[in-house]
Amino acid sequence: MDIDLPDELVLPLSSGAPYWYWLGGRPALDFVNTLRERWRRRVETLVTPEDLEAWMQRTALLPEDWCPNRGGGQKRRLTDEVLREARELREAIDACVQAAVSGEPLDRAAVTTIDDWLVHAGARPQFALDDDGDAVLGERAASDSPRRALGMIALDAAEMLGTPAARARVRICAADDCSARFYDRSPAGKRRWCSMRTCGNAAKVRAHRARKKEPAR
Numbered sequence: 296m297d298i299d300l301p302d303e304l305v306l307p308l309s310s311g312a313p314y315w316y317w318l319g320g321r322p323a324l325d326f327v328n329t330l331r332e333r334w335r336r337r338v339e340t341l342v343t344p345e346d347l348e349a350w351m352q353r354t355a356l357l358p359e360d361w362c363p364n365r366g367g368g369q370k371r372r373l374t375d376e377v378l379r380e381a382r383e384l385r386e387a388i389d390a391c392v393q394a395a396v397s398g399e400p401l402d403r404a405a406v407t408t409i410d411d412w413l414v415h416a417g418a419r420p421q422f423a424l425d426d427d428g429d430a431v432l433g434e435r436a437a438s439d440s441p442r443r444a445l446g447m448i449a450l451d452a453a454e455m456l457g458t459p460a461a462r463a464r465v466r467i468c469a470a471d472d473c474s475a476r477f478y479d480r481s482p483a484g485k486r487r488w489c490s491m492r493t494c495g496n497a498a499k500v501r502a503h504r505a506r507k508k509e510p511a512r
């Protein structure tokens with residue numbers, strides 16, 4: 296058994312939420328893994344702005360109550376524009392992931408795309424008087440939380456890709472029929488499969504069968 300999608304899946308999906316998975320080991324790689332089966336059908340699981348919103352909330356990058364008007368009739372949802380930008384960032388991160396895995400220099404345009412998002416990742420301090428007139432140093436309400444969430448993903452990607460020791464731990468699952476990206480936190484740094492329960496186990500079973508089939512000498 297591997298983590299692949301069923302063959303009979305009707306594409307494009309109406310929502311990708313049932314097909315998200317979380318073994319990337321860090322937000323930037325879980326995010327890259329939202330485009331599934333990169334080796335075959337390239338299945339988009341961030342199908343709609345609602346998908347992106349739910350994914351960001353699932354990863355706690357976006358507060359549940361990010362939208363002050365939610366529940367009060369007028370709903371402000373993520374826009375198609377943010378979804379487009381999110382996918383663009385995701386593919387820039389993946390271009391860098393692929394380069395890092397094969398030990399090649401990172402693509403300049405992809406690096407720039409990630410860098411452009413870092414301005415959204417910083418703290419947003421605010422100095423103001425509260426309701427009782429007390430001066431308070433706090434944090435500014437995010438005017439555009441979804442873009443801040445993308446900024447945090449870009450920051451995670453930059454921390455991972457911009458540090459040689461971290462970059463050396465970026466992996467693509469060794470299984471031919473799995474495109475999972477993950478961060479190898481194993482002490483020896485020799486992890487090959489996204490998961491030992493799925494791809495790793497399948498490889499073990501195949502190797503065992505191959506050994507059994509070998510004619511006795």
Ligand SMILES: [Zn+2]
Pocket residue numbers: 298468469470473474475488489490493494
């Ligand atoms: Zn795998």
